[in-house]
Amino acid sequence: MKDDTIMDRSRAARSVARREHLLDTARKLFVEQGFHRTGMAQIALASGIKVGQIYRDFENKEAIIAAICEINLLAWLEEDKLEAxxxxxxxxxxxxxxxxxxxxxxxxxxxxxxxELLAEVGRNPIIAAINQKTDDRVRLRLDEALESLLPGVSRERRSLVVDLIFLLSWGMMAMMELSPDKKHAPVRDHIVSVLRKELAALND
Known part of the structure; x- marks a missing residue:
């Protein structure tokens, strides 16, 4: 029984390691080539994992994208910090x-x-659904944060501020991508100043 438990744990550890390696490899390929131009055969070749095994772990390429999005979101959103x-x-x-x-x-x-994710949203309904799910989760967390910070503010007004935060955040990211040589710190500081003024105005 003890040996069986050790073997089960070993298999589980190998499965987790294989999954992480596959997702890391797929992520790099998606960044380099785009979602649209990256196929399962390329992921298999680059990762050294057989196509059949990949399909046992993931239903399709979109499932791989969904898993990558979930990992990124968990790491970035820091929901535990907000909850605390x-x-x-x-x-x-x-x-x-x-x-x-x-x-x-x-x-x-x-x-x-x-x-790449945004580019796929317009042509792949599965990716659009993944993006919408992520978007909804982030918006929900932002609304929770605003409600806790400003409990007397209506949901409608909080929703407008959430939209503003999305616009400022995405706009900043677009500027970094389109104008990489520009000094972004002053713009970022100004954006935060705008956000702080908006939050203060909610108390009026």
């Missing part, structure tokens, strides 16, 4: 969590991946 700040009623920490949407500097690889 809300539970402690730590307004400074909640504000910092919100402002991070405008302060974060995504890597070149992250920016390219997001650009």
């Amino acid at each position: 700040a809300v539970a402690a009623r730590d307004t400074a920490a909640i504000r910092a969590w919100i402002e991070r949407f405008c302060l974060d500097e995504p890597t070149l690889e992250d920016r390219r991946l997001m650009a």
Whole structure:
């Protein structure tokens, strides 16, 4: 029984390692070639994992994209920090969590991946659904943060601020991608200033 348990754990560990390696490889290919031009055969060749095994782990290429999006979202959204700040009623920490949407500097690889995701949204309904699910989750968390920070503000007004945060965040990322040599720090500081003024105005 003990040997069986050890073997099961070993298989599980190998399965996790294989999955992580596959996702890392697919992510690099998606960034370099785009979702549309990357096929399962290329992922198999680059990862050294047989196509049949890939299909046992993932139903299709879109399932791989969904898994990558989930990993990225979990790492970036830091929901545990928001939950802790809300539970402690730590307004400074909640504000910092919100402002991070405008302060974060995504890597070149992250920016390219997001650009690829947006490009696919218009032509692939499965990717569009993945993006919508991610979008809804981020919006929900932002709304929770705003409600905790400003409990007397209506949902409609909070929704407008969430839209503003999305626009500022995506706009900043687009500028970094389109104008990589531009000094982005002053623009980022101004964006945060605009956001702070908007949050202050909600109290009026």
